[in-house]
Amino acid sequence: AVALALQRVAAWGERARAEAAARRRADADARTALEVDIECHPLEPQLSQQVNNMMRAEEAAGRAGKHDKKRRLTAKIDAAIAQECRNALLYIIDLHKKRRTQLHxxxxxxxxxxxxxxLARADALQREMGFTAGRLP
Incomplete structure (x- = not known):
């Protein structure tokens, strides 16, 4: 009877280890899939309409020979693009962080x-075999 009980406990332990390994593999696969999705489908920010309008005005100033105005617009455009890129990067980082957090x-x-x-299955096995809690052979 004890040998049979030990065999059942050993078989249960093997199944539990196999299920745990499968769970770990599934979790690793899900994390890998998320990282691949993030890498393969990057978010690409678009410039605002205001920056596009300034760029058109800059081109028009250059064609009209208004070089001082073009230089001022170029400086404003550079600053606006830098700010928009920073904001877009922060948004993208936050979005990816949220996706990873949700997955975890x-x-x-x-x-x-x-x-x-x-634990419920272990308790059921103990009761079925007639052992009290904490006294597996």
Whole structure:
């Protein structure tokens, strides 16, 4: 009877380890898929209409020979593009951070759910075999 109980416990342990390994592989695959998606589909910010209008005005000033006005517009355009790029980068970083955080939270919730189910299965196995809690052979 004890040998049979030990075999059942060993088989249960093997299944539990296999399920845990499969869960870890699935989590790793999900993280890899997210990183690949982020790398393969980058967000590309668009320049604002205001910057596009300033660029057109700069081109018109250059064609009209108004070099002082063109230089002033060029400086404004450079500053506006730099600010828009900073803002876009911060937005993209925040968005990717949120996506990663959501994935990690979902994985943690799944792991907790799995662990709770495993404990319930272990308790059921103990009761089925007639052992009291904490006294597996």
């Amino acid at each position: 939270r979902a994985e943690a919730a799944e792991r907790a759910k799995w662990a709770k189910a495993m």
